[in-house]
Amino acid sequence: MVVVGILNLQGAVSEHLDITKKAIENMGIDGEARTVRYADEVAECDCIIISGGESTAIGKILFEREIDKVIKENDLPVFGTCAGMILLSSKTDYNQPILKLMDIEVGRNAFGRQVDSFEDTINILGYEYSGVFIRAPVLCSYDETKEDIEVLAEYNGEIVAIKQGKNLAISFHPELTEDSRIHEYFINLVLSN
Numbered sequence: 001m002v003v004v005g006i007l008n009l010q011g012a013v014s015e016h017l018d019i020t021k022k023a024i025e026n027m028g029i030d031g032e033a034r035t036v037r038y039a040d041e042v043a044e045c046d047c048i049i050i051s052g053g054e055s056t057a058i059g060k061i062l063f064e065r066e067i068d069k070v071i072k073e074n075d076l077p078v079f080g081t082c083a084g085m086i087l088l089s090s091k092t093d094y095n096q097p098i099l100k101l102m103d104i105e106v107g108r109n110a111f112g113r114q115v116d117s118f119e120d121t122i123n124i125l126g127y128e129y130s131g132v133f134i135r136a137p138v139l140c141s142y143d144e145t146k147e148d149i150e151v152l153a154e155y156n157g158e159i160v161a162i163k164q165g166k167n168l169a170i171s172f173h174p175e176l177t178e179d180s181r182i183h184e185y186f187i188n189l190v191l192s193n
């Protein structure tokens with residue numbers, strides 16, 4: 001049984017819930033997707049998804065509620081999309097609370113400054129995926145000495161998907177498509193030893 005917690009503090013939460021449910025169904029595994037808002041609810045999960053939204057707001061509430069501690073103490077894998085990627089990083093170009101779970105540095109609002117959002121094809125995990133970018137962060141650098149880091153996708157020469165151990169950071173919004181394969185990939189990461 002795998003319990004996927006979608007952090008419900010701010011942002012595109014219901015979309016992640018729906019697509020995670022779809023991923024679990026497609027995989028045919030014993031699993032559950034639920035939204036979580038407090039540290040004790042997070043502690044009952046096997047992994048956490050942090051949605052897009054406003055990373056400063058999400059980070060502030062996350063630290064106030066000491067959800068960071070539960071994630072770290074329980075070694076919970078985290079999948080972050082857009083604002084979630086920012087929260088996974090170790091450094092951003094803003095002064096904001098972040099989890100520092102991945103050895104990546106990001107720049108906020110790097111894509112789509114002129115236009116608020118766009119959609120384009122991303123090659124990821126061996127297939128073509130429709131990437132939705134909404135004021136997305138760019139990955140400025142990552143620690144190349146870390147053997148557990150793997151770049152999963154690039155777009156116009158920029159890294160837009162990267163994993164480190166069981167943490168996954170994506171600068172676009174897979175929850176805004178009907179395609180659950182990236183969510184399935186994350187759940188498989190969680191299930192693998």
Ligand SMILES: NC(=O)CC[C@H](N)C(=O)O
Nearest residue numbers: 052053054055082083135
């Ligand atoms: N769609 C998003 O998640 C945008 C992220 C937002 N620009 C931030 O920096 O927090």
